[in-house]
Structure formats: structure tokens, C-alpha cells
Amino acid sequence: MLGEILETRVMVKSGMKVDKDDKTLQQLLNNRQLALKLIANVTYGYTSASFSGRMPCSEIADSIVQTGRETLEKAIALIHSVERWGAEVVYGDTDSRFVYLKGRTKDEAFKIGDEIAKQVTDMNPRPVKLKFEKVYHPCVLLAKKRYVGFKYESPTQQEPEFDAKGIETVRRDGTPAEQKIEEKALKLLFRTADLGAVKSYFQAQCRKVMQGRVSVQDFCFAKEVKLGTYADKGPPPPGALIATRRMLRDPRTEPQYGERVPYVVIAGAPGARLWERCVEPERLIDDPHAELDAEYYISKNLIPPLERIFNLVGANVRQWYDEMPKVQRIRMLSAAKDGENGGKGRKTMESYMGSSLCLVCRAKLPPVQNQHAKQATAQLPLCGSCRYERTARTLLALRGKLRTAEKKVKDLQDICRSCANLASDEELRCDSRDCPVMYARVKANTAAAVTRAGVGSVVEQLEEEVGARRVFEW
Ligand code: SF4
Ligand SMILES: [Zn+2]
Ligand SMILES: [Zn+2]
Structure with a gap:
């Protein structure tokens, strides 16, 4: 049964290769192959669920884990054993490997990759198959399941694709600004391999933020709010606070469980606490005194994710910011508003x-x-x-x-x-x-x-x- 499912999945996947331009079809097929993968995957799930499950069989479950690990270890050993490849496995999770081919060109990488895949597949019984998926050039491996790189899927592909897994560019609890800047900075680094370019790009963005020449939308946090699950002591997260405040005005605005409630951080009086400065984006529009807290956004939102990546290549992002001249915005607005005397x-x-x-x-x-x-x-x-x-x-x-x-x-x-x-x-x-x-x-x-x-x-x-x-x- 499993064999059939797996073969169907391979079939669907190869079907996807044919009609690349049809977006809807691609999506449909992709969902299909994911569903098949899931069905196959839960074999482990239902056999290992011994207490709550309906069909437990820990022997099967354990053997799945054991075989998986063995297969991977054998594969690694094989990859390391062939001197001609000069390959080094630098990272792997349950079902994939990153192989580092030092100093090779992209084309060589494709050739070696194919060879490795073939040998490992031959070594194993059917239907175990090592598929050679893609070449990253260049690539930054951050941690488990977090990496970015320029992806090539075939030797003939000219323009690489930006591919990011598990980092801020694809996660949703940050701000769009953070994602955009991180992605842009990484692309710059990959294309030019010039940290100077990244630095000046980053500083230009900071300048924009400090001068307020940015779109409010890009600086909206939107975290999931789950009312009723927060501890009583300590202030609740800003999203929940805003939702509660809004509900006091109109109970119908209660957010769905897990809905994302947007908020922004504005500059407040000195000493104002963070949760007091988290407000609905509408405040920035209704209240002419309110403006985004540039300092907060730069040092708490923009710098940390960049630091995590660029410190690996020897750049000090925070110092880039510290070096910059700071812009003091003249708050003409407030003066324009309270002109009572004179x-x-x-x-x-x-x-x-x-x-x-x-x-x-x-x-x-x-x-x-x-x-x-x-x-x-x-x-x-x-x-x-x-x-x-x-x-x-x-x-x-x-x-x-x-x-x-x-x-x-x-x-x-x-x-x-x-x-x-x-x-x-x-x-x-x-x-x-x-x-x-x-x-x-x-x-x-x-x-x-x-x-x-x-x-x-x-x-x-x-x-x-x-x-x-x-x-x-x-
Ligand atoms: S009318 Fe509203 S939706 Fe249309 S452009 Fe203006 S602000 Fe945007
Ligand atoms: Zn003049
Ligand atoms: Zn003059």
C-alpha cells in the first residue's frame, strides 16, 4: 500500500514539471503531492501512538525510525568515502542532507549531486530513493531548519531563485519591513558578495525610518491573539490589549481565536512603557502627535534578524547603526496644533x-x-x-x-x-x-x-x- 502511495506521489511530482506556467494546476498538483506525502508520513504517527491511537504497533514505528537513521548514516558514510567528490555533509534533518562541495562550480555541483543521488539510491532497496533536489549557490545555513540561499533547480537555470526556510522573511509574526529589508539585504550579499553594499543599503533604510519616510503598513506587527489564554499577572501582549480596549467600545469587535490583530509602536514620552506605546495603526492617522518609534523599530525589530545572519559573515550590524548620524525630527506638527497664545x-x-x-x-x-x-x-x-x-x-x-x-x-x-x-x-x-x-x-x-x-x-x-x-x- 505504501509503495503505491509513494509511487503516485512521484508521478504527481513529475507531472508538475511539465506544465510550469499554469499556476492553478501547479498549486493543485503540489497540494496533491503534499497530501500523499502526509498519508505516507502518518504511518509512523498511527503506529507509534500507543496510548491514544487506534492502531498502535510500536515495532513498526521503531523500525521506521531505526531504518531511517541507518539509511541516512549509510548515505553520509558513502558520500564521505568517495574521494573524487570531495564532499562534506554539513547539515541534515530527518530526510534531507546538505552537502558542501568546496570550491566547485555550479555545473560541477549538479554533476556530483546527480552521481551521489544515484549511488545512494542504488545502495538501498527499493523504494528508498535519494533525490537530488537543488544547488544553493551561495547559501547561509543558520540553524536547524533555517537557511537561505540562491536556489538552482537545473543546470540550465540562469537566474537563481531566492529561497528562504524558517527565517524572518517567511515568518509572519514580524513586520513586513523587517522581512523586506532582510530579503533585500541577503540578495545584495549573494549578488555582490560585498558587505559594504549591504551596509549602505541598511543605513539608507535606517535613515528612511528615522526621517519617517516609510509606509505605516510596513511597520504593523500582527501577532495572533488568543483571548482568554493569557496569565493574569503582567500585561498581556499588545495585540490582546488592543483587542480588549476595542471590545470595551464595541463588543462585536472581539477577534476570532487566533486572529492577527495589527499594532504599531509609537514614540512616547520618555519613560513610557512599551505596552503603553503599542497602539492601533489608526492612531497614527487620527492623532497627529503620534509617530512611529524609529529607535525601537531599528534596534528591536530590524537589527536582530539581520544580526543573526550577518554576524556569521563577520559584520556588526548594530555598529553600522551606531555609526550613523541620528536624525532628530523637528516636531513641527505639535507646534502647529497648540498655538493658543499669540x-x-x-x-x-x-x-x-x-x-x-x-x-x-x-x-x-x-x-x-x-x-x-x-x-x-x-x-x-x-x-x-x-x-x-x-x-x-x-x-x-x-x-x-x-x-x-x-x-x-x-x-x-x-x-x-x-x-x-x-x-x-x-x-x-x-x-x-x-x-x-x-x-x-x-x-x-x-x-x-x-x-x-x-x-x-x-x-x-x-x-x-x-x-x-x-x-x-x-
Ligand atoms: S479610496 Fe481607499 S482603497 Fe481606494 S485608493 Fe483611496 S484609500 Fe485606497
Ligand atoms: Zn536663505
Ligand atoms: Zn540664502
């Missing part, structure tokens, strides 16, 4: 003035002297020549900034209008958490509001000044 515009302008660069040419400005704030000329975040000599050009540049910000908002709104089929005067209400456009749209809205308040008031001030100067010149 009017909104002024307050925002002051926060702009706090930045020490000229708004137009980015020249360094002399530090602001607050006690002289009530001088005849108001402080503007402009250098002398931008303000007095090239006033017209400055105005042009600033108005351009305003226009760009507004245009961005409008472009994104246009996308949504056509997506949601709305007329141009209807309000956009879509808050689809799965749509990247939504995050971009909200971000652009806030950015435009800040620009309007900040740059806008500078423009006004400058226009007044110009007007006044004209009066003098008359």
Missing part, C-alpha cells in the same frame, strides 16, 4: 525659527534671540540675502513649496476618487487599513497642513514686508 501662525513660525536653517537655501542661521523677538523686524527662518536681496525669488520658491504640497494631496485624492468612484465634490471617507494609498493620503494631508501653516505664514509676512518696502520707495 495666534496659530506665529507659534508655527517660531517653531520654524527654532530650526536653524534658511528655509530656502538651507544656509545656517544665527541662533534665535528670544528676548529680541519684539524687534521691528520679525524673525523669519530666512537668511539675510534670501530675505532682503532675492525677495522675489524667495517668494517664488516658497510658493512653489506650498503648491507642491497641495498638488500631492490632490493627486492622491484623485487616485481615491477614481478608486471609490466619487464625484470631485464628495468627501473621501475611505480608511482602508490595507491600502497604501490611504496612509500616503493622510500623511500628505498633514504635511500640507503643516506647510500651509508654516511656509504660508512666512509668505504672508514676506509679502507684507515687500509691500511696506514699496511704500517707502514710492
Whole structure:
């Protein structure tokens, strides 16, 4: 019976090789062969289940284990014994082996692989078969069942395929950002074999995170929440916390057992605990004060998985990050919001003035002297020549900034209008958490509001000044 099942599986598998382009058929056949494999595999399961099982027979079970191990050990011995191959078995689990062929080319590897498979198969009684599956070049073996590499399945294959087992790129409890960056970094390493390239890629990503130029979606954790299974002491995991909070507002939102509840980590007041900073992604949209905690994401989410891989090849990822200049984001937003005393515009302008660069040419400005704030000329975040000599050009540049910000908002709104089929005067209400456009749209809205308040008031001030100067010149 088992023989039949196994042969059917081989048949299905060879059927898969024929029609590679048909995605649905491929999936179907793949599921079939997995099912057959499972049926065969449970032979061990039901024969070894002596207490709860229906058909126990520990003799069969034990002999399966024993034979399996023997077969593998014989195979390893054989592989090591043939000097011509120069092969070394570096890793193996229950039914597969990684053979290291030092210094061989890809084509040689295929030839040797075929030979090994054939000899080992010949050595064993039917239906034991060692199949030569693929060549990894290059490859990183991390630990049991965790490896990545560029996979070649036939000697004629030109472009390798990125194949990862058991590492963050294929696991689901991290963030998409972590997966993307890890995969990209590994590919870079494999293609260029240049750690410098990986380093600059990594640092560029960190810079993006620090400057907030990232999509919120990429930084959503989504862990399974199983309400009712958590211990009473200690705070529950963030996902559960969020789900509970949401249920207080509306009991219908109770998550399914094991549902993934997304959350993000935002920057909080100094000393705020981690679980206080884990919030629903919606918070980032509704609350303009909230922003992703770049430091947390970089050192707790992005670095650890990269460290596990790249430390093997002698790179110190954390040091790469430590070497970087840190970006302090100016939180103009909060200033724009709480402008109670002295009017909104002024307050925002002051926060702009706090930045020490000229708004137009980015020249360094002399530090602001607050006690002289009530001088005849108001402080503007402009250098002398931008303000007095090239006033017209400055105005042009600033108005351009305003226009760009507004245009961005409008472009994104246009996308949504056509997506949601709305007329141009209807309000956009879509808050689809799965749509990247939504995050971009909200971000652009806030950015435009800040620009309007900040740059806008500078423009006004400058226009007044110009007007006044004209009066003098008359
Ligand atoms: S946010 Fe996305 S889904 Fe919603 S209307 Fe815009 S494009 Fe469409
Ligand atoms: Zn300037
Ligand atoms: Zn200037």
C-alpha cells in the first residue's frame, strides 16, 4: 500500500514539471503531492501512538525510525568515502542532507549531486530513493531548519531563485519591513558578495525610518491573539490589549481565536512603557502627535534578524547603526496644533525659527534671540540675502513649496476618487487599513497642513514686508 502511495506521489511530482506556467494546476498538483506525502508520513504517527491511537504497533514505528537513521548514516558514510567528490555533509534533518562541495562550480555541483543521488539510491532497496533536489549557490545555513540561499533547480537555470526556510522573511509574526529589508539585504550579499553594499543599503533604510519616510503598513506587527489564554499577572501582549480596549467600545469587535490583530509602536514620552506605546495603526492617522518609534523599530525589530545572519559573515550590524548620524525630527506638527497664545501662525513660525536653517537655501542661521523677538523686524527662518536681496525669488520658491504640497494631496485624492468612484465634490471617507494609498493620503494631508501653516505664514509676512518696502520707495 505504501509503495503505491509513494509511487503516485512521484508521478504527481513529475507531472508538475511539465506544465510550469499554469499556476492553478501547479498549486493543485503540489497540494496533491503534499497530501500523499502526509498519508505516507502518518504511518509512523498511527503506529507509534500507543496510548491514544487506534492502531498502535510500536515495532513498526521503531523500525521506521531505526531504518531511517541507518539509511541516512549509510548515505553520509558513502558520500564521505568517495574521494573524487570531495564532499562534506554539513547539515541534515530527518530526510534531507546538505552537502558542501568546496570550491566547485555550479555545473560541477549538479554533476556530483546527480552521481551521489544515484549511488545512494542504488545502495538501498527499493523504494528508498535519494533525490537530488537543488544547488544553493551561495547559501547561509543558520540553524536547524533555517537557511537561505540562491536556489538552482537545473543546470540550465540562469537566474537563481531566492529561497528562504524558517527565517524572518517567511515568518509572519514580524513586520513586513523587517522581512523586506532582510530579503533585500541577503540578495545584495549573494549578488555582490560585498558587505559594504549591504551596509549602505541598511543605513539608507535606517535613515528612511528615522526621517519617517516609510509606509505605516510596513511597520504593523500582527501577532495572533488568543483571548482568554493569557496569565493574569503582567500585561498581556499588545495585540490582546488592543483587542480588549476595542471590545470595551464595541463588543462585536472581539477577534476570532487566533486572529492577527495589527499594532504599531509609537514614540512616547520618555519613560513610557512599551505596552503603553503599542497602539492601533489608526492612531497614527487620527492623532497627529503620534509617530512611529524609529529607535525601537531599528534596534528591536530590524537589527536582530539581520544580526543573526550577518554576524556569521563577520559584520556588526548594530555598529553600522551606531555609526550613523541620528536624525532628530523637528516636531513641527505639535507646534502647529497648540498655538493658543499669540495666534496659530506665529507659534508655527517660531517653531520654524527654532530650526536653524534658511528655509530656502538651507544656509545656517544665527541662533534665535528670544528676548529680541519684539524687534521691528520679525524673525523669519530666512537668511539675510534670501530675505532682503532675492525677495522675489524667495517668494517664488516658497510658493512653489506650498503648491507642491497641495498638488500631492490632490493627486492622491484623485487616485481615491477614481478608486471609490466619487464625484470631485464628495468627501473621501475611505480608511482602508490595507491600502497604501490611504496612509500616503493622510500623511500628505498633514504635511500640507503643516506647510500651509508654516511656509504660508512666512509668505504672508514676506509679502507684507515687500509691500511696506514699496511704500517707502514710492
Ligand atoms: S484609500 Fe485606497 S482603497 Fe481607499 S479610496 Fe483611496 S485608493 Fe481606494
Ligand atoms: Zn536663505
Ligand atoms: Zn540664502
